[in-house]
Amino acid sequence: MKTIAKPLAIVGVILLTSGCAATKGEQRVLTGTALGAGAGALIGAATGSTATGALIGAGAGAGAGYLYHRGKRDSDYGRY
Numbered sequence: 001m002k003t004i005a006k007p008l009a010i011v012g013v014i015l016l017t018s019g020c021a022a023t024k025g026e027q028r029v030l031t032g033t034a035l036g037a038g039a040g041a042l043i044g045a046a047t048g049s050t051a052t053g054a055l056i057g058a059g060a061g062a063g064a065g066y067l068y069h070r071g072k073r074d075s076d077y078g079r080y
Contacts (some may be wrong), residue, residue: 032064
């Protein structure tokens with residue numbers, strides 16, 4: 001139980017703060033960050049370093065959210 005409490009607390013804090021975005025782009029980046037941190041925390045808990053997994057996952061998720069937003073924004077305006 002103790003090993004799962006820390007990742008759940010990290011994910012909970014990220015999810016609570018991810019609803020504070022003002023624009024669609026910010027929301028997409030924060031959603032990616034939250035999903036990445038959650039996945040990273042779970043993988044990190046399984047491999048022995050929850051915090052490191054959450055940080056790496058958050059960075060990867062933020063990057064993925066940003067790239068998704070750029071692709072979505074460009075397709076909305078008909079850019080290739």
